[in-house]
Amino acid sequence: MADEQVIPVAQSVEIVSVNQEETNSLPLDQNPAAVYLATLRPVGRRGMLRALTLIAEVVSGGKQTALTLPWHKLRYQHTAAIAPVLVERGYRPATVNQALSGLRSVLYHAWKLGLMESEDYQRARDVKNRRGETLPRGRALDKDELKALIKTCQAEKTPGGLRDAALIGLMYGTGLRRSEVVKLELKDYNPATGALTIRGAKGGKDRLVYVKGGAAKSLAVWLEQRGDTAGALFCPVHKSGKVRVEIMTDQSVMKILKKRGLQTDLESFSPHDLRRTFISDLLDAGADIATVQKLAGHASVTTTARYDRRGEAAKSKATDLLEIPY
Template sequence: MYIQPFQTWLQEKGRGALTQQEYLRTVRVLARWWEASTGKPFDPDQVTARDLHDWISQMKTVEHLAPSTINKRIAAIKTYWSFLTEAGHSTLNPTDLVRIRRASSLWQTPRWLTRPQQARFLHLVRKETNPWKRTRNLAMVQLMLQAGLRISEVVDLDAEDVDLERGTLVVRSGKGGKYRVALMNPDLKRAMEEWGKMRGETDSPAWLLSERGKERMTRQGMHYLIRKFLDQLGLADYSAHSLRHSFCRNLIDAGQPLQVVAQLAGHEILETTRRYITPSEHDLRKAVDSISESKE
């Protein structure tokens, strides 16, 4: 699969660590699918455009992945084959015949939780009976809901980055390696102060710790915990990133200007922020249900 050379190539192209991980993960997903479909070891030089279209069809019809997810995977394999052809590992580029399809505005809209859903989500977090886990988990989710941090930014947060007196957070690992300062509102500050007391003194520089109490929380661990709460609410189509989306939407609903939302969220371009003024699927369903003669 030339995984290591591909990663080195991505590094030389200036791709970030998270992008590298996502691209390598996509190549492995494609390789597993191809081997299961053909019964042969994965050989990128044997993969055809027809194979790739069949793989995309499975993602749509069997896995029911969102168009945005499929497009990200297509972009990843296009980059992969650019590397393969440039390095001479593949004589043809089958991705030349594969197109990234423009998703409808419905699917492009981020999935955020409504205010009642956010309240029920936080209620589930607070029902944890273990005080250590409860305070840590509440600080974790409030960092996303009240300050709009990405999962990677939450995980990478160090104790020295948290200034409870000033109510600020230093985000050193923002998207694209950008540095910014995030602000704490009273809800987040309260959750962070409670976790700070529970966390106590430790040799680990990490702000959020794993259940062993010594190691930094992982992205996988965060995804697992948030996924558990979302599943309990029946929000199967939502993800951990939906908490950050909810932060942005809450600001829009509060009447904050797009420029303010963009700066607080760490968006590089304003067009990214404009997505939050687009009606969500929930908004659209609520609209069409409002004119139905059948009231359930």
């Protein structure tokens, strides 16, 4: 076979020969990875593309991408080696399992497109998720940190400061993802009830959350500055102080929080840490976990429980009960 290349998965795994011309010749509507990615929502698509790219790099020795790898050539001896290689490289179980989920889905589409025989497909996809627990990622902010962040924004006394105070208050007070925040529009908020409609969130689901207390007050102040023009709820603010009613990017939210954190001299935190804090504080206050699950927009209570930091606090407190004779 002319112009062949091999796809090594691991030294102990038999290799597969793939014709280079065949590798890149499939049109997108016949490419199983492209077809699968097209079924996903934009936010999920980006994450899954990263996961599939990771697999493509592993099985091709870095020579192929998610969209050039001939997925239909993979067999069980290759797919079975992927998880061990990723674990050896230090990837967390959640990352490995996301990659395996994407692998199974791409193989399914390869079978549906007629690129794989049923028996080859069933064997190749029969790879099990990795089990294991790791320490929770991220951190929860305490009340003093949140108060300091908002005071830093208020002290600036500019439209940008008012916006950022409202943004931080709303993200903590509702637990929204930054991708959800930037899609909010003025029409989504009902000041009379505090209801805020989240449209097309993760998984394509809509849900209601409620803006209350200080979050509602800070949002009211921002809206006075923003005005009642239809469009994005949170908008870019020019250096001159002029508000431009247009959509912000989720990367802009990241930059705003990083800037305010540095100004306040806080330990590094991410936008998602505000979401973690929202969930953990609600649970700590005695809110029912099923209700918190709905507010957070999680598909299962198990996911919500992973955000709970009470377990670590309880373990720390229990250890304090011991008296070490030293």
